[in-house]
Amino acid sequence: MSRYRQPDGNEVLPDSRLRILLLGASGFVGGGLWTYLAPRHEVVGTFATRPIPGLVHLDLRDERHLAALAADGFDLIVHAAGLVPLEAAEADPELAHRLNVRPVEVLLQAVRGSAAKLVFLSSDNVFDGTRHQYTEDDPRSPVNVYGRTKTAAEDLLLADGRHLIVRIPLVFGRGPWTNTFLARLAGPTTIARMDLVCAPVYLPSLGPALARLWDRTGVVHYGGSDVLTRFELMSRVQQALDLPTRVVAAQGEQVRSGCRRPPRLVLRSTRHGLLGPGLGSALAHLAGLPSA
Template sequence: MSVRSGYDHRMRTHCFRILILGASGFVGSALQAQLGARHEVVGASRSGRVRVDLGDGAAVRGLVRQRFDVVIHTAGVVDLAAAQRDPELAYAANVEPMAALLDAVEETGAKLVYLSTDNVFDGTREFYDETATRAPINVYGRTKAAAEDLVLARDRHLVVRLPLVYGRSPGSDKFLARFAAPEIEARTDIVCNPLYLPGLAVMLEQLFELSGVAHVGGAETLSRFELTTRVRDRLGAPAQIIPTDASTRVEDCPRPRRLVLRSVRHPLTGPDVDSALDDLTGVRQWTGR
């Protein structure tokens, strides 16, 4: 079932007060814009209009005490290579702030929705659902698994694992910016079910009532090279896509080869790539409903 056919009209009529942490980033800024059309949303980050350093426990408590129904955590070190180069920094950003944040959330009765990653898995299985055993092979995946443990040790909260996310973002257009380059290297041996960014907000609205772990992903399974080529072709960008794999480039980080997320907890999926690209290029609007 697609997000479009699975959308529950009742969620549209229930307005939540939502805090988004990491609202200046690629995912966070898109969620603020999309969820803000239907809910009361406050976006906070180190550099935004509402500023907060997650390492400052007192500041976090003061912000969360403004009474929110849901706190969506998108902040932290998300670059795999950067985390691999500096594990201490990655741990300090992705794990250390979690205990104080969880304490603050629970004091107010809010629910934490923690956005995690498919990199908590090793990439050796055909697909992974929520019952699969985690086995991260890089620093980023290990820090996200450690943060997940802290969230799951408390009741009521939700961990949402994401695959590669693509599309346009109002705060950090890093995915589309790469197509201005003359050449783009893209892996042929790394496969996932990428999620179109506007689909994430729609799915999160429907998952707010869950606790524990939920997986989300797109409708198609394809390599990074296939996705990059299809986006380039639809944009009409001049970039040449250079196919690479583990044998043709030096890896900056151990990367799982196959990370296909499935769910046993809900029937939702993001749009197929052609529908996403229709929306991205203005051919046809994808509403997610």
């Protein structure tokens, strides 16, 4: 990947056109990455259950198909597919392992000996949420099945040494075709927790950040600038978009959930200075307003 370095060793040349496989392009995060990457690079994106024109079908459990696709001469394989809803992973740990861990083994095997580099989207849920903030050097201690599958996938990648893990927090914004974040605000009432603290990132900032980081190996964090409760975040988004929902504050014990959630997840980096945009400018952009 060194041909993509600028003289300072950090930046990716904007005119370097790469051949990229984007696993999970039909998803919320994958859609945001597709929007940024597809006009700039040669991108093959995949879907599983939500057909999108221009994307190719792939079930991660079809290991032969996954391996063949991965071995098709890509520079980068950005892996943003898998079982993401925490409750779904908690309810079916075996499925979570099949979708979040096993495909990474298959991918590593498929690209061994080739120039293809894996860029794996991981999560702040690899941490237990008891610290003020987390950098790449902090020990992981997941408290739910989803976090444990992400940790296991990370271990496989770290053992190989030449790939990249990008840990991201809660992502907010509007995707081109899938909107798991805004779906939380779709009902007449939105229950939002006061006892969960996050530093969320704005979806459109992910692609440019990834492009500045993908030359690296190991683990990098990409967090949002502002630290706030889930209730504050949902209230600010509701206001910015004038959504017809009432955001109601709740504590953990009032919310029925089959899954433990880390109480405070703030990702920070010791490896680079990138942070997502401030909430004010992100919400102005989301609402289609000129940012302040």
